[in-house]
Amino acid sequence: MRDVAIIGIGMMKWGELWEKSLRDLCVEASLNCLKDAGTDRVDSIAIGSMTSGLFNGQEHLASMVPDYLGRNNIPAIRVESACASGGLAVKTAFMEIASGISDYVLAIGVEKMSDVGGGDATYALATAADQEYEGFHGITFPGLYAMMAATHMERYGTTREQLAEVAVKNHKNGSKNPFAQFPFIVTNEQVQSSVTIADPLTLLDCSPITDGAAALLLAPADEAKKINKHPLIVISGIGHATDTIALSQRKDILKLDAVKMACQGALKMAGKTINDIDFAEVHDCFTIAEIMIMEEMGLVGRGEGGKAVLDGYTSLEGKFPVNPSGGLKSKGHPVGATGVAQIYEIVDQLRGNAGERQIKNARIGLAQNMGGSGGSSITHIMEIK
């Protein structure tokens, strides 16, 4: 298996991008990525999108994206695992290179969510849940995560203030990210007093509806050393796991087994423990998710996530910074793009280019991407070689 490096990264400012279409977003992120890489060689493309069919009436991105990138005829694939689609695009690109099938593979994540009316966006997102046993009965994702939050508060004494502090931290980080959809700071009180979406979660506990894309160019590490101007950054570990699609089927709704196994798998492949990792981007689709993920990753003990956030453990200056980019919460969450953008941030940090939000001595970073209510998860570990 060949070593695989990330030699280019591309994004744009995320938000409600009414003047940019689905294809515009893919092309813009890709061109920014190729410019950053300093090469325009692309042998193959892997695109992560959760549901461009429901959002935009457009499947077959595997044909549309190379076409509009001016790369007719190269192979392309679209991959999906709900909100973990972006992470899977990176894994697919990795496999294509590691297996020797292609050399330069572009991994793109995209979602264009604004064009759909409010009710339909909620329906489109709910297709990541079990349609027959959850969706059919009217459950939504805020509802599923609210059940986890309420149970966490009940069992471990997690407080409303602790949950809100995840949003406070991530908006503070996001205020330093020029690409963030909501780059403003919020106070703990503002989070708690914003409108309730699904008790105990308020509006500011929830990640937003976002249009956006992100792209990475992957290549064999040997090639990267020769042609790339950036420090050599390799993907040293990938872990990928699944769980029951329906939350109700789990033995314990506070356990995210897929997150735990994906994290352990990535660490094992990289030959590392969680203590070797300097910082992480994690899937904070809701504030409670970040807390539960910290616990599954072994950053803190079970039930201790809320307190750790309030203590500043995961702040930009803390012992283990989490979501320096602002996370899904502040940067935005175009679902299929998120997994790719998490790795964009890791690379930006490892290169030392993260400006005001730069983490000191960042050498090894981890990106944790999750689908649905934890039905799937993928983790990548990136390091400077």
Next chain:
Amino acid sequence: MRDVAIIGIGMMKWGELWEKSLRDLCVEASLNCLKDAGTDRVDSIAIGSMTSGLFNGQEHLASMVPDYLGRNNIPAIRVESACASGGLAVKTAFMEIASGISDYVLAIGVEKMSDVGGGDATYALATAADQEYEGFHGITFPGLYAMMAATHMERYGTTREQLAEVAVKNHKNGSKNPFAQFPFIVTNEQVQSSVTIADPLTLLDCSPITDGAAALLLAPADEAKKINKHPLIVISGIGHATDTIALSQRKDILKLDAVKMACQGALKMAGKTINDIDFAEVHDCFTIAEIMIMEEMGLVGRGEGGKAVLDGYTSLEGKFPVNPSGGLKSKGHPVGATGVAQIYEIVDQLRGNAGERQIKNARIGLAQNMGGSGGSSITHIMEIK
């Protein structure tokens, strides 16, 4: 890169399967496949589905399928490239094994199309075309292929009788396939006189709306030799290419560049020419498609496909049998399942288990899968080692 073998195959009778859900289809095909393989080891799953979001309100099959297969926690991915989704699932499984990431990978193709009303199925399928430049203006796939057929007739003198003979041949083959949705024979006159869908194409020129799934178990060839009771069948070549998503963007609407390049790519990887291949399953979504694909593959000269079919060149007893399974036309076309089922047929033939439709001395077979109006294509070559 490790050699990859196909050690198990599974399907079921296709049709309007009102009593089977999307998940039932995935599970049934998979269990049949594991029974055939004689092992229940599955390390990872790749699922091809074009648009379960639009057909069934269910994305995140990458979580649902391992869950309902009783394999919680193993990694899974859903891949899509319109009607070539199934072929891409097999390529993805191949890459996962070739790269050394996993050993036993299940490739599943599925589509559950009947549950959606007629108008919506046409909309769902049209999302494989360019939504903004084709779908928005009301184009459908029968309309796109009708333009190709009319142009082929005009330029090369292809006749209505020649087109119809593709359906005659494929229904004749399908009548010998216990899994076929429409296992009846049709006469050339019946095809020509069936109701017009998009002139010059009639109902019997078009593949049907189908519910169905198919599954293959792939493993490293070294492992297969040890544990598998079947003859060793390897995937020796894979080719994958794309073209403009919109038919109107092509220089010549009678050229399917993606088909040509994917075929050439697979032959090159396998170290073969088209003359080394014994038979093929090809993507006859419409009768004209089979004729154009034969021409792109170099089986016959350009414009000579129609005559060759009428001359019996591609019949079961002909020089180069095409679609011994009955093809999409008679076997059915659950879009995401088709690419996997094509390879099911190749393996069944190579094993000598195809019963009444067995091709004599079948040693090397080719499966050609296509997305949209030729916006993507993937070709696999399988051979007995």
